[in-house]
Amino acid sequence: MKATLTDLCQKEISTATDAELYTALLKLVHEKSQQHVKPVTGRKLYYISAEFLIGKLLSNNLINLGLYDDVRDTLAEAGKALADIEEQEPEPSLGNGGLGRLAACFLDSLATLSLPGDGVGLRYHCGLFHQNFKNNVQNETPDFWLTDQCAAKATDTVFPVSLAGKTYSARLYKLPVTGYEGRTNTLNLFDLDTVDESVIGDGISFDKKDIAKNLTLFLYPDDSDEDGRLLRIYQQYFMVSAGAQLILDECMARGCNLHDLADYAAIQINDTHPSMVIPELIRLLGLHGIEFEEAIQIVTDTCAYTNHTILAEALEKWPRHYLDTVVPQLMPIIEKLDAIAKTRTDNAALAIIDQNQVVHMAHMDIHFSHSTNGVATLHTQILKESELAGFYQMYPDKFNNKTNGITFRRWLLKCNPALTSEIENLIGDGFKKDASELKKLLAYTDDTEVLSKIRTIKKDNKKQLAAWLADKQGIRLNTDALFSIQSKRLHEYKRQQLNLLFLIHEYLEIKAGHVPATPLVSIFGAKAAPAYIIAKDIIHGLLTLSQVISEDPQVSRWLQLAFVENYNVSAAEKMIPACDLSEQISLASKEASGTGNMKFMLNGALTLGTMDGANVEIAEAVGNDNIYIFGQSSKQVIHHYAAADYCARDWYEADPNLRRAIDFLTSEEMLKYGDEEHLKRLQHELINKDWFQTLPDFNAYVVRKEQAMKDYAVNPEDWSRRTLINIAEAGFFSSDRTIAEYDQDIWHLGK
Ligand code: GL9
Known part of the structure; x- marks a missing residue:
């Protein structure tokens, strides 16, 4: 490897810049991948x-090509770090x-x-x-x-x-x-x-x-x-x-x-x-x-x-005059498809072009493709029973489920080398190709030495995340605390606002002298669509609270709130291995699957979640003792939407703790660092609309999260045991399994 890299750089590795080494490695990867x-x-x-x-592709490609260790060691001998070279890659x-x-x-x-x-x-x-x-x-x-x-x-x-x-x-x-x-x-x-x-x-x-x-x-x-x-x-x-x-x-x-x-x-x-x-x-x-x-x-x-x-909002439908303008060559075809669809059913709700001249893209997909799948068991069931029930009756054989998955190369091997090598020590490296082999880890759930090793790895990962955040954003985190992380797009259905209300609640409890069982570091990563006003208000609420807390030493000993700027894949790779508690708190029925939930589980976080999307399958895999489930069921939620009987204000008025937290949004403390218009709008939204039913789940969320904090503080060894069970049961969530299912049921590739 040394000769190859020297050759590609046309100089000694030790004298090459990181940028030159990056270019050399790109060439190497390109040549090898062509083979x-x-x-x-x-x-x-x-x-x-x-x-x-x-x-980023460099490290991942090196891993997949079997070159990673060799390259890393060769660079290290010349005083270079692969991690620094990776920084060159946008x-x-x-x-x-x-x-x-x-x-x-x-x-x-x-x-x-x-x-x-x-x-x-x-x-x-x-x-x-x-x-x-x-x-x-x-x-x-x-x-x-x-x-x-x-x-x-x-x-x-x-x-x-x-x-x-x-x-x-x-x-x-x-x-x-x-x-x-x-x-x-x-x-x-x-x-x-x-x-x-x-x-x-x-x-x-x-x-x-x-x-x-x-x-x-x-x-x-x-x-x-x-x-x-x-x-x-x-x-x-x-x-x-x-x-x-x-x-x-x-x-x-x-x-x-x-x-x-x-x-x-x-x-x-x-x-x-x-x-x-x-x-x-x-x-x-x-x-x-x-x-x-x-x-x-x-x-x-x-x-x-x-x-x-x-x-x-995400099931696209376009006014037909948009399509007339942009793709006039397609409209005669879409019209014919619509006519054929209308000969197949009298149900106007299944039309491609409806009576208002709106074109429903998903309807065209279902009528004129041979397979329609959802991305988690619950999601597919909801499609069949409610959202797409008419289509399911018409084409029962087209419908199937393919529960999402994640690639373990990036979300374990690449992002968590310490955990990967510990797993390898215990069960060999078969899990890299066959993720179900992770189950072999179940043999070690009572091995105190292994559990202590798992704890040390997590602690080291937390320190690395803290060092990165200190460098990037000047935030100092308490690595003795429980790390809870909610990182995903900012959307009301994902309910970052529920987490916000919890953090306000904790803040007020600490101010009142009721300190939590463990210090808590609550980390967020999320971008809001630029035109999504309430989502941006939620970000503002979180950032403002973060400042209120950090300016208050009495509270910040116990509670910290860190918002990672510009959350992306590279940030996720640093955050996920450092997480203790994975926040998957969407309103039940709304998160089709989620895939972050799988990444956190694989890296040894316990899930705090609703019975939504793939959380349901995670809960089944690990058992109730190894996950924190709370909140309304998807059935209850769907019922409330159908009956239109949810009234946020009733909940606000009935629960003093909840009211106290919502009122705090426009308190003097918040207005000191925050903007009144944003905070008032968010408060108003919660009390008068709350389209994603945050308020009914507030109490249950507080109770479950405080239970998790207590368990973490009181019995660290048992926490690590449950962590190991989560890792061991994560094999099902490999995208290799998902792809094998797509191939078997839908694609039949290479045949
Ligand atoms: C999403 C769902 O919201 C997620 O629950 C699901 O895991 C993923 C992958 O199936 O698909 N649907 C969707 O529109 N997005 C999802 O993430 N949106 C974006 O990523 C923009």
Whole structure:
């Protein structure tokens, strides 16, 4: 390795800069990964997604190629640290939350299982915004992550895409994706050569009408006005049209005559953003001389759809005049599909184009693909029983569940090397390829030496997180405290506001002389969509409370609140291994699955959660003694929505502790550091709307969390034992298992 690296740098390793070493390692990874490119036979998967939240790639690729230890040690001998070199790599900004990270985990598992499966998406120049805090408020700036070093390389392949009657050229960029001891697949990203980062003005604002210059600047451009919504359609069609042309070209090059497309390609539609791939493929097949009826059958056999949410706001539906404007070439096809759907059912609620001339993207997916899946058992059940019940009655065989998973290469091997090597010492390294082997750890749940080792590893990880945060944000954390972490997108349904009310409650208890069983460090990481006012108010509430606490030494001995700025994959890799208590407190029925819950569990955190999404399956796996469950059930919640009988004010008035916490939002203490307008609005929202029923779960949450704090303080060994059980039972949540299920039930790749 020493000779290779010296060769690539063209100088002694010890005299090379971190930037030179980074470039050398990129070359090394690229060359090695090309050796694992294998020919495709039979069916190949195309996973089309608006997001791929891939995270930094260097270390992950080194691990997957089996080079990590060698490179790390060779660098160390020359006085260099791989961690410093990794700092050279900008984090790709191609995703937002769980949906995008899931797509990235899936690509890793596909390549690891040696399955032919490529991603198709967009090459955003700034992706999701960069978050920074000023005056306890979130600010957004562009994240210029694309550098010359970027591993996604431009190709000479371009496809014509017609947007609002004008033709643009979609250029293909390819990023190799190498599996762990597996094959190398490709993430295909499309971009326009004319996109111009200099059009970005104040913050992240830009002229939304100038498509040639702005098309791929940002992921999820602000859709609070019509131009923003149109821009999203421009992006989506650009992605699927170029993607569909790529798919047809690749298949034809392998001998496909297009009548047999479904033998060559499986297309997974990741949420509704890529739904237009259905009419686009029908259109393209038509241009190749295939009759409409046959094209519909071919496309149905090729495409499958994953639903990732039951939140109405995220199930895209567009006024038809938007589509008339942007994709007039698709409208005649969508109309015909709608007519066919209407011959299949009298139920107007299942139409593609409804009586208000609104086009329902998910409806098109379900009618004209062969599979619809939810992403956790509870979620799929809710789809079948309520959200998509009409469709389920019509097409019972299309519906199936695929509980989400995470790649253990990134979320254990890469982010938690100490825990990984301890596991390896105990049970060997078979778990790296077969995650179910983690169950072998159950043999050690009474081994006090092992439990003490687990505790030491957690403590070290907490110290590392604390050092990183001290350096980054000047925050000093008490590493003797219990670390509770809630990191995920900021959304009312995820209920960061419930955690906020708890922290206010603790603050007031401590002020009143009732100190908790253990000091608590409560850590948040979350970005709020720039136009989502209440979400930003919740961030403001948390940041303001954080300052109130840190200015009060009497309280901060017992309680700290830290908000990690610009939460992203790299931050998650530092936070998750340091967590004791994983906050998964969404309103039951609203979190389709969650995947952070799985990452925390795998790294030895106990979950404090509602019976929602994959929490339900985590609870089943570990048993009630090894998880803290609280709150209303999804049945109760769905009932309250149906009956429209929830009244927040009743709860506010009935519970003095809750009232005290909500009132505190606009107290003198808070107003000293906070903004009255933000805090009043948040308070008003909680008392008068509380759409996600925070108030009914407040008491149960306080009780369970205080119980967890007590258990942590009173019996550390038992806590570690329960930690080990969580790690041992995490195997089911490997994305290798998820991908194997998709392959077996839906894709049948390579066959
Ligand atoms: C999401 C769900 O909210 C999560 O519960 C789920 O784990 C992921 C992956 O299936 O999908 N659906 C969704 O729209 N997002 C999710 O994270 N959104 C974003 O990531 C933006």
